[in-house]
Amino acid sequence: MPFKRPAGGDSASDSSESSREGAPKRRRSSSPWNTEESSPEPPTLRVHILSAKIDPHALSELFNLVEGQKGVLKRADTSEPAQNAGATELDLRLELARDVHEADIIVTAVHMRQRLERHMKWEIAKTKAIVSPKWLEDSVKNGRPMPCGDYAALRDLREETAEQCPDQPGSSCDSSHPKSPSSTSVALQSPDPAGTPDPADIEQLTYTSRYxxxxxxxxxxxxxxxxxxxxxxxxxxxxxxxxxxxxxxxxxxxxxxxxxxxxxxxxxxxxxxxxxxxxxxxxxxxxxxxxxxxxxxxxxxxxSSRFQALSAFSAIHGIGPHTARRLHALGLSTVEELERYYDVVPGVTDENTLFTTEADSNESEEAANERSIRVALSLRHDFSRTIPREEVEEINKTVMHELSFVEKGCKSIIVGGYRRGKPESNDVDIVITHTDWTLGSRKVKGLCKRLVQRLYERGLITHVMHLSGFHEHNALRTHHWDSLEKALTVFVLPEDSSRRRVYRRLDLIFAAPEVFWTAVVGWTGSTMFQRDLRLWAKQQKGMKFDSSGISRRHDSKLFFPKTEREVFELLGLAYVHPTLRNADA
Structure with missing residues (x-):
């Protein structure tokens, strides 16, 4: 027999429900989180759970999650109940709502409008934040309400869900979704790469697909x-x-x-x-x-000794398979011989290997590449050390702190293997944008060089392997090196007596707000995932995808997704969580 929750408030009649439907939309000022900072505790967030398409055990767990938070105040930095002495910062308090009209949040596993309309009128649905069960799980886990737009249960209601989401005190970025290019900010909240993918998304994926x-x-x-x-x-x-x-x-x-x-x-x-x-x-x-x-x-x-030599050579940043074969043909077989060939002393970089933002613009590509190889050879022992997640996050925090002195209002997301869930990374990739949807592209343009210059002056960036400016998205371009501003650099964290300074490879990628999420998807990887994403866009949708934008091939029309999930929707694909994009070995 299906699990049914006691109504608790069956006295609510149909007539009273119909009277509520005609009531004006609840003012945003009455949002449960729109309170004065001096309020001693947060108001209660009312949650209604639709049982449709949720199995009895999972439904019981969801109800238990809400009831477990009823009257329990949780601090941002601890899982202990707030009745313990000293609790001042309060984040989450939930209770069950008897029906959809009383709810601030509606939790459902329904993903289609026709199915949802069996349980509420569409006009009412457009005034509510309607989220998947994962929102409730993650909110309780984190002790605060998560941004609803990232958990919207229905594609047709994503913007309404983001708009109606309870305000988050202390949020570092705006989780609302711009309705048009005239909106003032870009949504930057992304599903936690360390979190669990939504089962509803996984159900739409099939291991038999060609892509x-x-x-x-x-x-x-x-x-x-x-x-x-x-x-x-x-x-x-x-x-x-x-x-x-x-x-x-x-x-x-x-x-x-x-x-x-x-x-x-x-x-x-x-x-x-x-x-x-x-x-x-x-x-x-x-x-x-x-x-x-x-x-x-x-x-x-x-x-094979040849394989071992070519593998060792190609592990040096700047040496590709062709160069590795050329060096091996010269009789070189070890990295030590490679160091002698390039006249490099391990751990030492002289002025000739320093490649800053003021490097000679007339320098040939071959000369610039050789410069990069010499730097990578001299620092190979540091580069071979993997970077733990905690250090990746510290690097991002340091970069964004310095960026705040160059341009206010910027936000970032760490991409690459870190975002796909790797416990350690070989390098750090950060995509940066500005939150101003209208003026952001102008503010981001040229920002890469300005930031690199500041980081260099502060002693945080020691070398720049590559520095490129911004170019418009070109639907006819055949190569896959995107047109975003980017800097491939060598980075060291500030001096710390408790640790030795280690040189790390850091890639900084700058994207205008309207292409921020395509840049995030593109730079998250993996390599085969991105290859097939481009192939799918071309073969199945007649579109072009790369990190710098999405366009339609027959007329070059550009599309500007406002969330990561919308990137997949524009391409007609089910959303794939970052931790499930590890299509390489």
Whole structure:
């Protein structure tokens, strides 16, 4: 028998409900969070849960979440009840609402307008914040109401949900969604990359899709060792310049990363042949692995001195497969020989390797690349050390603190492997924009060079490998190096007696507000996820996608998504949480 919650207030008659429907929209000044700072406690946030499409156990859990917060005040920095002495900063207090009319927040698993209209009139729905169950879970977990726009249950009500969301005291950015380019700010709230993806989103993804942008690819999959050995072969093909073969292995790896079951002889014969990009050769390798736990070709490649040399060379920033092969052809086989070739002393960078914003604009690309290689060689021991998440966040905080002296009103999101959930990163990628939707593009233009100059003067940036200005999105451009302002730099945190200063690679990417979310999606990765996102846009939607914008191919019409989720919606895709975009090995 389905779980049913006692109404608690059955005295509310149909006539009283109809009278409420005709009532004017509740003023924003009466929002539960629009209170004076001196208020001793936050007002109660009323939550109504629609039981439709929620299984009985999950429904019971949701009710328990609300009841667990009823009358319990939580501080921003602790999970202890506020009745403990000294509680002054109060964040969350919930209670169940008897019906949709009394609710500030409506929680539902319904995602279609027709289904929702069985439970409330559409006119009423447009005056409420209607969110998925994940909003309630995350709000209770964080002890404060999360931005509703990121959890909107219905696409058709996303803007209304963001607008009706209770105000968040102390929020670092505006979570509302601009309704038009005349709006004053851009939405910057993004789902927590460390959080759990919404099951409703995952249900719309299928591991049998030909496009990995429509599959769920976790950081570590059930067949991770198989993926690791196939990736050795992929790396070898890439180092040898065999691009088509490399892409074939990349696609096969992305399929296996999304396969939710451990590969066995049974599903190897019955199901895997039906998956895309797994031809006879790949299937024979997988069978060998299932039987012996290794792939002989991968072992042979890994033991090859040529592979070891090319891999070591290409690990140096600025050295690609072509340069690695050229250096190996000269007789070089170790990094130490590479240092002698480039006349570099490990840990020492002289004036000749310093490449600042004032570098000679007439310098050839070859000379600039050699300069970058020399810097990367001299700092290779630091660059080889992975960066823990805490340090990534500290770097972002330091950069944004310095940026506040250059331009007010900017916001950032850390992208790359950090955003996909990696516990440690090889470098740090930060996408930055301005919150002013109308004037933001003008304020961002040229900001990259100004910030780099300040960071250099402050001793935080020591080298600039690459610095590019802004160019308009070009729907006809064929290469994939986007037109955003960006700086690829070497960064060190300020002096701290408790630690040694470590050189880190830091990429700063600047995007106008209207293309901020395409930049975030593009720079979040992974490589195969982005490749298939571009391919999907072209083949399925007749559109062009890259980090600097979305355009329609037949008339070059530009689209400006206001949230990350809207990027996927514009491309006709189900939303993929950042932690499920790990389509590479």
């Amino acid at each position: 990995c942008c429509a599959r769920a690819s976790p950081l570590v999959c059930p067949n991770q060792e198989l993926v690791r050995q196939l990736d050795i072969i992929r790396q070898s093909r890439s180092l040898e310049g065999e691009e088509r073969s490399m892409l074939s292995y990349s696609r096969a790896i992305s399929v296996i990363k999304a396969y939710p079951y451990v590969v066995s002889l049974r599903n190897l014969r019955e199901e895997l042949p039906k998956l895309p990009y797994l031809g006879e050769k790949l299937l024979s390798m997988i069978e060998e692995f299932v039987k012996t736990r290794q792939i002989s070709e991968a072992q042979t490649i890994r033991e």
